[in-house]
Amino acid sequence: MMQPPAVIRVGQARVTAGLDRYARLDLGAHRSVFGAAPKLTAAELITLCEQVDLRGRGGAAFPVARKLRAVLARKRRPVVVVNGSEGEPGSAKDKTLLARSPYLVLDGALLVARAIRAREVVVAVTGQGPAAQSVADAVATDRACSAIVRVVAVPDRFVSGESSALVNAISGGAALPSGTKVRAADSGVHGHPTYLSNAETFAQIAVLAMLGPEGYASAGPAHEPGTVLLTVGGSVAQTAIVETPADVPLGHILDICGARPPQGVLVGGYHGMWLAPEVAYHVPVSRAGLTAAGGMLGAGVVLVLGEETCPLGEVSRIAGYLASQSSGQCGPCKLGLPAVARSLAAITAGAGGVDELEAVRRATARVRGRGACHHPDGTANFVASALDVFARDLTEHMFRGTCGRPAAGVLPLDAGYGETRLTVDWTRCQGHGLCAHLVPELIHLDENGFPAFLDVPVPFWLSKNARQAEDMCPALALRLSTATAAAPRPRPKARPVQPAPIAALTSGRDPAPDPDEPPTLTGRALRSAELNAASAWLAELGSGRRPSRPWS
């Protein structure tokens, strides 16, 4: 993130305590705010976590106590891994905690390490940013830490933060998810049982140990005691880390963060679900509340999509990103996600009809549960819920070609994303079509036999194929360009003749219908009532019921 996010608290500050006064809590400031963490035995720690039903905050919400038990059940001495990699571009809470309050996370990690008699603590961060520097500095300063804690940097990719990818990276391999599902608690870093949680979880453990179960549960409802850390971004005044007790309405938090009127709200990050605005404003922020509303809390990412941007364009952009962030290990994921992104891009560009929509639905359904990690499922959730929430925008794109707004790039992406791209010299390309066979993930042939590119950078696992395609292009037209500065040429916007502005079309005030005008499904802008009817029809089509007759 360019600008460090603001830290806002609703009610009492817990893990973000002291951040209103200090840019970064050094050791002295940390002790003055939090005091010293108590030393606990394994049994005490497990009881404590069970009393408040503490869950992991990385997204899966796995009970901490159960994970600790699983680690302790093994004979070998365990390893503690603090996952601060946070591959999710929309999330910043772990990075903020590590950058500004590193000792709280380290306190939690050391507390767990002492309790389970760990041989080592590894803090994994991405890159060499402020979080890495801050935590490395903290470890070097605190004598108690430097003996046992090691800080490592993993590549900044979406799947790097997956637990098996992280364990592989720390064990000396590539940061890629494992093919066979082995729990880190059974066999993790170098085969040792590994307690792995994200940075916020360790901060919560430290706070829990300091406050005791009653003190900890004094905030939040009985079913989910304590506080939740959210990262609120998108169409807001400033990206903010919000610490709030559970069950506060999401609308309250969005108001605090200065969210613009949304078309949809994404909860749970890019593996999460879209909520319609009327739902999003009333849903309580808790695992139970969000799940009941058809969303998920996940890692606490909340992204607001304002009226100023084209939602389908944004979703298609992120779908492309997610497709390129596959690690290319599992076939259904590495071919299925680009197919989803391609169909979405076609609909967004106005080049896709009902067949493309069906293709998206089919492709998302097809990738579910067919990979070593959660990536295909999460992406399917993201796309499928977007199609439901943005049904109206979808209709406009399918029947009119565009909604008239550009995709403004409201949803955040990694800064380093987009280095190498496949480009073509169109004056040379003669549609030989070899590239589409060599890199089917990124290149498809259009109906004229010319390549159509998925608008994403070449992922590392395709670089060899892409180079081969460049080498084999008979017309010497295909190129792998690594220039970061050269922005992709802006696409000409497909803008059909618009008899009335969007606002008038959508406000319900219809221009008087002209009975003699021949109705068409393309070319001419549909009137509001027709759009609504088409939208309802599409929703029915998606829900599997037989379509009724919207226009008769």
Added chain:
Amino acid sequence: MHFRPPAAVAEVGQVRPASRARTAAILAVPALSLLIPALAVEVASAGGTSQLTRICAAVARFLLFYSGVFALIALTAAVAAGLLATDRLVMSPERRILAQALHRTMSLIGISALANHILLEIMAHRASIADGFIPFMDARSTLYMGLGTLSSDLFVVIIVTGILRRRFARGAGRWLWRAIHATAYAAWPLGILHGLLAGRTAKPYVDWSYGGCVAAVGLALTVRYIVASRGRNSAARAPLRSPLPLPPDPAATAEALAEYFAARQHMPAPMTTAHLHPAVRRSLPPPSWYEPADHPAGQDRR
């Protein structure tokens, strides 16, 4: 935020990037292949009667006898595969990729065998060092030996620029690259002339085979030239099935539609015109032609 001088954070989990020294790696293949004859000749000429010496002498003799033949066969295959890889008439993209891979492999084998051939001829004192690189330099060199040198020089240039093809694609040197690569059609017949006439007398079937190869490549080149010159008009490239669309046969169409509907019956949204605007529906042909009567979509209209 201010920190002390940045502490080193160990980087882990990087995926090993693909090798960058690709050209060097490819050229190492012919270079390494030279070790075999060099060692064989070295050991054989050291004298002695051990088993190893006899084996080495046999290997050296074999390579001296055949490496030129192998070079010519491999380069012939490379020329043919390269020509085949450009074809759009009978070759599908998948096969063209295979043909290109074959083209590259054969070129590499060919240049390795060629290097062996030159080295062994020089070591056997049948040619001077100058003969290996500069045509017609040595006073003793014959016309056909000189042609061989010329051909091998051209092939080296073609293959090295072939490995560096990507550089030409990036710059404006596309036509330069094409021109250099097209000299293969000159270098190859020169190589054949050298192979058939410079050394021992070839058997008749060898003469006939190379003659056939030259004729086939010549024919393929002619076809390629004609197709390419016609294909400049992009419309002509589209596969032409029928000059005019045939008028639809209503019975066959209805049958195909019925099959289509039958296949879709289990699907959530059967093909129906119900969602269309009434005016659009009115403009459709009558249902008897368009929708089978026994399908719900057809009944919908009645």
